[in-house]
Amino acid sequence: MSVTPDHKMISVEVWRGAAKGAFQTFRVPRRPNQTVLDVVTEIQREQDPTLSYRFACRVGMCGSCAMTVNGRPRWTCRTRVSQAADAGGALKLEPLRNFTVVKDLAVEMTAFFDKWRDARGAFEPGAEVPADFAVVPPGTPARQAADAAIECIGCGVCYAACDVAAWDPDYLGPAALNRAWTLVNDVRDASRAERLAAVAGDSGCQCCHTHMSCTSFCPKAIAPTYSIAGLKRAVLWRALTGGAPR
Amino acid sequence: MTPALFLAQRLSAVMLAAAVAVHLATIFYATRAGLTAGDILVRTHGSLGVFVFYSVFVLAVAVHAPIGLRNVVREWTPWRGRSLDAVLIVFAFALLALGMRAVIAVCVA
Numbered sequence: 001m002s003v004t005p006d007h008k009m010i011s012v013e014v015w016r017g018a019a020k021g022a023f024q025t026f027r028v029p030r031r032p033n034q035t036v037l038d039v040v041t042e043i044q045r046e047q048d049p050t051l052s053y054r055f056a057c058r059v060g061m062c063g064s065c066a067m068t069v070n071g072r073p074r075w076t077c078r079t080r081v082s083q084a085a086d087a088g089g090a091l092k093l094e095p096l097r098n099f100t101v102v103k104d105l106a107v108e109m110t111a112f113f114d115k116w117r118d119a120r121g122a123f124e125p126g127a128e129v130p131a132d133f134a135v136v137p138p139g140t141p142a143r144q145a146a147d148a149a150i151e152c153i154g155c156g157v158c159y160a161a162c163d164v165a166a167w168d169p170d171y172l173g174p175a176a177l178n179r180a181w182t183l184v185n186d187v188r189d190a191s192r193a194e195r196l197a198a199v200a201g202d203s204g205c206q207c208c209h210t211h212m213s214c215t216s217f218c219p220k221a222i223a224p225t226y227s228i229a230g231l232k233r234a235v236l237w238r239a240l241t242g243g244a245p246r
Numbered sequence: 247m248t249p250a251l252f253l254a255q256r257l258s259a260v261m262l263a264a265a266v267a268v269h270l271a272t273i274f275y276a277t278r279a280g281l282t283a284g285d286i287l288v289r290t291h292g293s294l295g296v297f298v299f300y301s302v303f304v305l306a307v308a309v310h311a312p313i314g315l316r317n318v319v320r321e322w323t324p325w326r327g328r329s330l331d332a333v334l335i336v337f338a339f340a341l342l343a344l345g346m347r348a349v350i351a352v353c354v355a
Contacts, residue, residue, distance in 0.1 A: 167321040202320070206247040232252075239249035 006030070010081060011090040012039055014051065018101045023092070024048075036076035036084055037065050039091065040105065053105035060219070063153035066160070067105050068094040073160040075219040096160040112156055115172045120198045121179035126190025134188045146185035149178050149227045151220045158214035158224050170203035174214035174224035177205050181227035184234055196231075196238050205231040251313050258310035265303040290352045297353040304345030312338040 010030050013023040026043045037055055044051040055065040060078040067076050069084045070092050085091055099107035116122075136143055158174040159165050165173045180199050183189050199205045205228050214224040247255075276286055290296045312334040319325050 164321070200249050202248060202326075204247075206249065206252040207317075235249050236253060239253065 006089055010039060010085070011088075012043065013090070013092040014040075014043065014104070015094045015101075016051075016104055018103055021101075021104075030081070030089075034081045036067070036069050036074070036079045036081060036091065036093070039081060040067075040076065040093065051105075052103040054107075061153060063155035066096055066155040066157050066219075068096055068160065073097065073157040073217050075155055075157065078219065096156055098160050098162065098165045099156065107156070109156065112159055112173070112175070113154070115176040116154075116179055118198065119172050119176040119180040119204075120191060120195040121176055121183065123183060123186065124189055124191035124194075130188075136187060140187075142185040142187060145230065146182045149182045149222055149224070152178055152222055153220060155219065157217050157219055161213035161217040163211055163213065164207055164209055168203055168207060171207050172199065172204055174208075174228065177208075177231055178222060178224040178227040181230050184231065193238070196235050199231050200235040200239070205235060208232070247313075247317060251316075254309050255313040258306040258313075261302060261306040262310055265299070265306060268299065269303065287352065291354075293353060297349060300349040300353070301346065304342060304349060307345060308338045308342040311341060 008030055009027045012026045012028055014026060015021055016024045026047055028039050028042050028047075031038070037058065040051070040053050041055075044053070053065070053067070055077060056062040058065075058077045060075060063075070065076045066073060068074075069076065069079060070086055072084070073096055074084060081091065093105060095101045095105050095107045099109065099112065102108050138144075138147070152175060154175060156175065158178075162171075162174055164171050177199060180195055184192055184195055189195075208225070208228045210225055210229070212225045215222075215226070218224065281289075315337070316330065316334050319330060
């Protein structure tokens with residue numbers, strides 16, 4: 001029997017607590033073009049000010065509002081209720097998977113960003129200061145590969161979607177590896193060899209099973225799976241030759 | 247998985263793909279032709295080709311299986327480090343020894 005959606009009110013189950021907790025059900029007025037973040041904000045402002053969640057920009061730039069919405073990791077500021085609700089029009093909101101829950105819908109991101117550091121995800125200009133601005137033709141294959149992966153906002157959706165990250169807590173994860181791939185393709189960067197060594201460890205790029213969940217769920221339509229495949233090739237080439245051509 | 251293990255697992259997988267296909271085809275031929283164990287041993291004894299083929303097969307298994315098992319154990323249990331690697335190295339040599347014992351029994355003894 002099909003469930004008839006309530007056209008006036010949304011039933012919203014929200015995770016309350018940390019690792020241990022329970023779902024609490026709220027009812028929120030249904031509005032046109034309402035986003036999931038609008039719903040969470042309305043609950044906190046109108047019904048329960050103790051509800052914890054995180055957001056900043058509300059326009060898909062900052063990457064701070066990601067949650068699990070009806071079982072799928074999503075950026076909530078750009079997800080309309082109509083896209084994410086189940087057949088009965090209801091929502092079920094949980095914190096992101098593979099992260100430590102701080103409280104309710106807010107998760108601890110430190111370990112996630114530590115892995116960006118471990119993958120050497122910061123641009124390294126080298127000891128010598130360049131004499132002039134670098135000229136990077138946008139049409140080169142390396143720049144195009146970097147451009148395809150550069151728009152990551154660090155929301156953690158890919159990491160929450162990744163089964164390997166769930167199995168191996170040390171796995172660097174799709175976001176950190178995607179970031180490393182952009183820098184491996186940056187001709188100005190001076191630490192390519194060290195970065196490839198950093199992503200070649202036991203919990204590095206070779207662990208990826210190519211499930212493609214990261215690529216499927218990335219709200220910015222980036223394909224971290226492709227970036228990780230590129231890293232696998234570059235790391236293997238470096239292992240075979242002792243040094244990789246750009 | 248380190249690049250060396252990754253490469254070893256992929257190369258051994260390529261060898262196994264061919265070896266398993268030949269092995270299965272041989273089994274089908276032997277059973278459909280109605281060969282007895284004695285008939286088969288007459289053909290395999292002293293055969294350098296059979297000895298080399300199955301030695302390569304056993305070597306590929308001894309490389310491939312422990313690396314795959316290491317990945318499974320690392321993903322599904324908290325067991326890491328040298329103790330895991332030591333056990334899997336012993337497992338690799340056990341596969342090699344048992345496999346070569348069978349190859350020698352079929353081709354030489």
